[in-house]
Structure formats: structure tokens, C-alpha cells
Amino acid sequence: MTTSRKLVETSLKREPVERIPFFPPFQGYWALRNENITTIDSINHPDLSAQAQLKNVGPCCFDTVEVLWDWLFLVEALGCQVKIPEYGTIATANNIVNEPSDIDKLELPNLDIFYRYSSAKKTAHILSEKLGKTHYLVASMPGPFTLAGELRGVESMLLDSLMDPSFVDDLLKKSTELDQEAIEYVCEWDIDAVLICDPTTSGDLMSPEDFIRFSKAHLKEAGDMIRKTGKEFVIHMCGDTSDRLNDIADTGCIAFSCDKQVDVGKAVESMKNRMAIIGNIDPAGIIFAGTPDGVRQETRRLMKTGGTTGFLMGAGCDIPVGSKFECVKAIGDTLNGV
Ligand SMILES: [Zn+2]
Incomplete structure (x- = not known):
């Protein structure tokens, strides 16, 4: 029987599959909330x-x-204060780069003794022992531009x-250097890919020209580090990125997870020789605020538009x-014909 892992690997290589795989891409905090585990408890x-x-x-x-899923651990490790919400992503509470001379003061500490990193590593270890043979495992990390924006x-x-x-x-x-150092740590884990999240380079925040000017080369450098360790490189960006898909593919990523604004059919077709596309059920409108039936309908529509080659089903963002639970389960059920 084809394992989930094999199915994902085949899709990422843009070879046809008998069933479109489910690549959430970010289920971590959602699953914790589902089981009533607060963010701080998940770390402890x-x-x-x-x-x-x-x-x-x-x-x-x-x-x-x-x-x-604690993808911004690096921000606190570098010295920012943070605000830990009851559930969900930890937010940055202050910025530590206030003038050019602050840049030289930035230094990566030994992550092995940093509480959020060592906890995340233990969690990932348990998951890879249980799922590593059957499932495709990813670690989320920030892109250099997003990391700089937090600092x-x-x-x-x-x-x-x-x-x-x-x-x-x-x-x-x-x-970029700090991100690469942290990526090296994470790539020692038993994972298949690093998913670089770059919300600050969102298509809604930044023009394609600025993306090329400020972000693209650094994103590629982060990706080069991931690939050097033998792991696969996947990117997620929020907002409408339809106008820069070729630039994203230039970074060497194997797949791109796009937000709800992107036309998946067009993206898969135009990128068929370059990278796989992951997407893009409207997270707030359909998954959060919708019904299982609505989710099924949208999943079926995307299955038709995305097709069985080079396309993986997921939410447009977290x-x-x-x-x-029923709304998320409806995606997997629909893909599996249940
Ligand atoms: Zn997003």
C-alpha cells in the first residue's frame, strides 16, 4: 500500500498520483487547541x-x-521579549534592532539549552518515531525577511x-546568517522538509519589485542551506502571490504553499515544470467559519482545478x-472519497 509519505513525495516531484495528498500545511497549534493544550503547556x-x-x-x-510549529522561537532566542497567548503562535513584544549598530550585537545562543527549541526538538522526536516511516514530516521556520521584520x-x-x-x-x-544557523540545528532532526514561512513578504504587503530587491536572494540562501543538509525546501507566503510565482520558483523550492487569493489551476499549470503547488482552502472563511459541507464542496472544487499532478491539498494559511474538528476532517475525508 502506498504510504502517505510516498504519496507526498511523488506529488512534490510533480509525478501523477492516484489520490491528491493532504498537506495541511500548518496543523500544530490547531491540534493543540483541539486537545485543550495551551501554548505554554505544550512547551512544558x-x-x-x-x-x-x-x-x-x-x-x-x-x-x-x-x-x-513554534516557528518564531528564534526571535526570543535572539533576545526579543515575547507574549505567550493562551493558544496559538507566540507574538514578539519588542524589537531589538533600533539602529544599525544593533545588528552586530545579534548572536545565536546555543539553542540546545534554549527552552522553546529543546522542547520542540523533543516533541518532534516523539512524532518522528511514531510517524517517520509513514508520514511526510515538516518543520516550520521563518524566512530571513520575516525574521528581520520581527527583530x-x-x-x-x-x-x-x-x-x-x-x-x-x-x-x-x-x-539570513542567523536563520541559516538555526536551520542547520533543525535539519539534524528526523524530518523530510523545512517549510519556510514568509508572511512579511506577503503579496499584499510587498510589490513584486521589492520582493526581488529585498527578499528573493535571502530566501534562496536559506533554501540552499536546507537543501545542503539533504532536506527538502518548501515555502509558504500569505496574500496574492500570483504575480511572482516564477521568482518564488527561482529560489529552488520544491513546492509553494499559496494563500486563498491564488488561482490554483493557473498556478499548477504555469509551474508544472518548476515546483509543486500546495493550497488553498480559505482558512478563515471556509475552514473556521464554514460548515463541513462547505469544506467538502471547496475541497472537491480544488481537486478538480488542481488535478493529480504537482498539486497537494491544504489550507491557504494556518x-x-x-x-x-469536523471541518478539518472533511478535507481528508473528501480526498479519500469518504
Ligand atoms: Zn499565510
Whole structure:
């Protein structure tokens, strides 16, 4: 029998599959909330955190499993203060790059003794022992531009890009190095791919010209590091990225997870010789606020448009924390003809 893992690998290579795989792409925080495990408890109890994922993987028919979802751990490791919400992603509370001279002060500590990293590593280890042979495992990490935005503040950095572009260039050079160092740590885990999330380069925040000017080369460098370790490189960006798919493919990623605004049929067709497409059920409108029937309908529509070659089914962004279990399960059921 074809395993989930094999199915995902075949799709990522853009070879035809008998069933479109389910690549969520971000189920971690959603599954924790589903099992009533708060963000801080998930860090304090890596075993509970892994159990919460395992409870949802089978029933939802996830073929890919996100084993690292605390994707911004690096921000606190580098010295920012953070705000840990009851559920969901940990937010940055202050920025530590306020002037160009702050860049040189940035230094990656030994991550093995940093609480969020060591907890995430334990969780991922439990998950890879249970699922590594059958499922395709991914770790989410920030892209260099997004990381720089957390350190500097997104608004300040976007303003700098107009007023003082060399400041941004220096910061990006440094954030790329730090990102690469952290990626090296994570690539030692038993995972298949690193999923680089770059929400700050969203198609809604940044023009294609600025993406090429400020982000593309750094994203490629992060990807080169991932590929050098033998892992696969996948990218997620929010917003409408239809106008820069070729630039994204130039980074060497094997697949791109796109947001709901992208026309999946057109993306799969235009990228058929370049990269696979993962997407893109509207997370808020259909998965969170919708009904299982609505999810089924949208999943069927995307199955038809995306097709069975070079396309993997997923949400357009995070599966929103608090989305009904039945709505997420409806995606897997529909893909499996249930
Ligand atoms: Zn997104």
C-alpha cells in the first residue's frame, strides 16, 4: 500500500498520483487547541504536545505533519521579549534592532539549552518515531525577511526600505546568517522538509519589485542551506502571490504553499515544470467559519482545478486555532472519497 509519505513525495516531484495528498500545511497549534493544550503547556510538556498531534493525524488523514510549529522561537532566542497567548503562535513584544549598530550585537545562543527549541526538538522526536516511516514530516521556520521584520519591527523595516535601504540590506544579511544557523540545528532532526514561512513578504504587503530587491536572494540562501543538509525546501507566503510565482520558483523550492487569493489551476499549470503547488482552502472563511459541507464542496472544487499532478491539498494559511474538528476532517475525508 502506498504510504502517505510516498504519496507526498511523488506529488512534490510533480509525478501523477492516484489520490491528491493532504498537506495541511500548518496543523500544530490547531491540534493543540483541539486537545485543550495551551501554548505554554505544550512547551512544558513535549509529550502531551506530541500526543495532541497524534490524536488528530489519523482521523483527519493528514499525509504531511508539521512537527515544529513554534516557528518564531528564534526571535526570543535572539533576545526579543515575547507574549505567550493562551493558544496559538507566540507574538514578539519588542524589537531589538533600533539602529544599525544593533545588528552586530545579534548572536545565536546555543539553542540546545534554549527552552522553546529543546522542547520542540523533543516533541518532534516523539512524532518522528511514531510517524517517520509513514508520514511526510515538516518543520516550520521563518524566512530571513520575516525574521528581520520581527527583530526590527515590520513597519519600521518597510519604512527603512524606502529611507535607508542599506540598513535593511545589512539587517537582512545578518538575519539570513542567523536563520541559516538555526536551520542547520533543525535539519539534524528526523524530518523530510523545512517549510519556510514568509508572511512579511506577503503579496499584499510587498510589490513584486521589492520582493526581488529585498527578499528573493535571502530566501534562496536559506533554501540552499536546507537543501545542503539533504532536506527538502518548501515555502509558504500569505496574500496574492500570483504575480511572482516564477521568482518564488527561482529560489529552488520544491513546492509553494499559496494563500486563498491564488488561482490554483493557473498556478499548477504555469509551474508544472518548476515546483509543486500546495493550497488553498480559505482558512478563515471556509475552514473556521464554514460548515463541513462547505469544506467538502471547496475541497472537491480544488481537486478538480488542481488535478493529480504537482498539486497537494491544504489550507491557504494556518488552520485557524478553534476551527471545528469536523471541518478539518472533511478535507481528508473528501480526498479519500469518504
Ligand atoms: Zn499565510
